[in-house]
Amino acid sequence: MDESVIISNVFHHVAWGTTIAVYFWLVGASAGSFVVSSFGWVFGIKRYKPLALSASVTAIILLLLVPILLIWDLGKPLRFIYLILPSYWHATGPMSWGTVLIMTYPIAMIVYSYFVIKNNELWAKIIGILSIVLALSTHWYTGVVMELNPGRFLNHTALAPLLFLTGAFISGIGLLVLILWVRNMIVSAARRIEWSLIYEMAQYMMYGLVFDAFLLFLEFMQSIYGSQNEVMGHEEVLLGVFRFPYLWMEIVFGLIVPFVILVSPLKRTRFGVIVASILVAVGVYGMRIWWVMGGQYLQTFY
Amino acid sequence: MREARRSYGLQTPGTRGMPGAKRYGMVIDLRKCIGCNSCMVACKAEFGVPMGVWRTWVKAADKGTYPNTKRIFMPRMCNHCDYPVCVRNCPTQATYKHKDGFVLQRYNRCIGCRTCMVACPYNARHLIPAKRTGKNLPTQVVDKCTLCVHRVKKGLVPACVQACVGGARIFGDLNDPNSEVAQLAARETLMVLKPELGTSPSVSYIGGDWEIMDEPHSYTNRTARLREEFNTFKRNHDGDAFGDIVEGESTMAEVGKNFVGFLRSIPHKAKEVFDAYVNLYLR
Structure with missing residues (x-):
């Protein structure tokens, strides 16, 4: 059978681009940092208590950048207020849920940080639990906002929130390690975070990497045994146009290389842990790129 | 065939074959x-x-x-x-x-x-x-x-x-x-x-x-000309907030260029917001 060749068509843009990818990355890193922050005060692992404040402040700063990016990306930035007006709020839109989460999550974190500073065990734990639910929900929503589009077959997978949360966990730890490294260089010797603790965090990151690899493998299986759209999405878009962010940034330099570093003797060296952290943080950014743009890419020709 | 009803939010229920309703x-x-x-x-x-x-x-x-x-x-x-x-x-x-x-x-x-x-x-x-x-x-x-x-x-x-x-x-x-x-x-x-x-x-x-x-x-199944035109179309919109990866150039440079494009779009957008504000309140 002779195949037809498309000779004329109009072109369409990818509706969400780099801005949204950066936003997904920042909000993920924020959620991940906050999870680390809650180790000491919520889950009761005492040796993580000195980390809590640095981690939650990192999370708050990252999350304060987020609304700026989102409002920036709107066609009508001055109309962002419509998102929170009750007469405009649309309960079925995933973005409406996100608006509520993004507004409440930083407030909860600030209250939590206040109780951490005041050394109030009980309230830090109560608000900490609330904040961690909000942290996970905020990041869950970023997965869901692209997942609930049946037309975007690369994004339309129930694994989306899990992929996002795992990415958040590892990139959050990665970024936090870098921030603590810089902090340790600045502050006095007495207030430094011990490197043994940072090495331990890097091990948690390694477990996260294994889980992330597992999820990616599930996605891969689903794609290559899937419908024509899914197969095409994997072969032509992820391994074709988005080869660099998907294959190189995320899988090779974001998963395999840091994993090798973190299981080798380098895991007890500053150099190894810092390099692994940089690679993981950048690798998760690669995932955000193919996730946001890859799903929309194929359809721009339709 | 019975159709699954999927009406959420502001969707009115589908009116296919419904007596008295227009479609x-x-x-x-x-x-x-x-x-x-x-x-x-x-x-x-x-x-x-x-x-x-x-x-x-x-x-x-x-x-x-x-x-x-x-x-x-x-x-x-x-x-x-x-x-x-x-x-x-x-x-x-x-x-x-x-x-x-x-x-x-x-x-x-x-x-x-x-x-x-x-x-x-x-x-x-x-x-x-x-x-x-x-x-x-x-x-x-x-x-x-x-x-x-x-x-x-x-x-x-x-x-x-x-x-x-x-x-x-x-x-x-x-x-x-x-x-x-x-x-x-x-x-x-x-x-x-x-x-x-x-x-x-x-x-x-x-x-x-x-x-x-x-x-x-x-x-x-697109002609080579259509592929090239699409890349040109996207290159012409470089600097907009729409980040696009140009086909056939999926390299580190492309990802970096998109990020730079995002940064470069900031002053453009600021001007747009300023103009909108002037139009709304100061005109």
Whole structure:
């Protein structure tokens, strides 16, 4: 059978681009940092208590950048207020849920940080639990906002929130390690975070990497045994146009290389842990790129 | 066949076959389409659609090898789905499903977040560019085909239907058994785009060729010129907030260039916001 060749068509843009990818990355890193922050005060692992404040402040700063990016990306930035007006709020839109989460999550974190500073065990734990639910929900929503589009077959997978949360966990730890490294260089010797603790965090990151690899493998299986759209999405878009962010940034330099570093003797060296952290943080950014743009890419020709 | 009801939010329940309810739709008879693009022109003229975006467009493909060749066309537009994904995903109730079958957009509520563009499986929505010739025309909000609701309510047919020289586009109430569309629907085999998504489109095709209606096929089987034009199209929009990866150049440089483009868009956007503020409050 002779195949037809498309000779004329109009072109369409990818509706969400780099801005949204950066936003997904920042909000993920924020959620991940906050999870680390809650180790000491919520889950009761005492040796993580000195980390809590640095981690939650990192999370708050990252999350304060987020609304700026989102409002920036709107066609009508001055109309962002419509998102929170009750007469405009649309309960079925995933973005409406996100608006509520993004507004409440930083407030909860600030209250939590206040109780951490005041050394109030009980309230830090109560608000900490609330904040961690909000942290996970905020990041869950970023997965869901692209997942609930049946037309975007690369994004339309129930694994989306899990992929996002795992990415958040590892990139959050990665970024936090870098921030603590810089902090340790600045502050006095007495207030430094011990490197043994940072090495331990890097091990948690390694477990996260294994889980992330597992999820990616599930996605891969689903794609290559899937419908024509899914197969095409994997072969032509992820391994074709988005080869660099998907294959190189995320899988090779974001998963395999840091994993090798973190299981080798380098895991007890500053150099190894810092390099692994940089690679993981950048690798998760690669995932955000193919996730946001890859799903929309194929359809721009339709 | 019993249909799953998927009405959320501002979607009215689908009115297919419901007695007493209207369901305006279009049947496009591709056997009669000659590819003159007059529907595109009529639509552009009717609404002053800016350059670079389309409410309706015509795809064309060459089929077969010489001497047994054929050129096939497929006009595309918003499908005015009975279960529109765009409507349920809008965060500000800017788009809604009218009970007579139109999916409509309210500019005054739209914030330009483009969630509906991401949700639409048919590319039917676009963001109006920031610069337009008229001062009071809407900018930077999402727009789409309205099925010419302003003409239909006066008893006229949509502009594209009126302009169609071959009579390929037929408009009417699909629920009215006496209408031409309903009779065609009863007599002919109709095809819709992406039926597997369960959107239940109101625009259907007669004599469609699957090779032009299929999404993966449209991606793989393009001429080299079309590929190059698409890359040029995207390069021309470098610096906008829309990040695109240019095909065939998927390298670190491309990812970096997109990020730089994002940074470079910041002053442009600041000026747009400032201008909008001046227009709103200080004019």
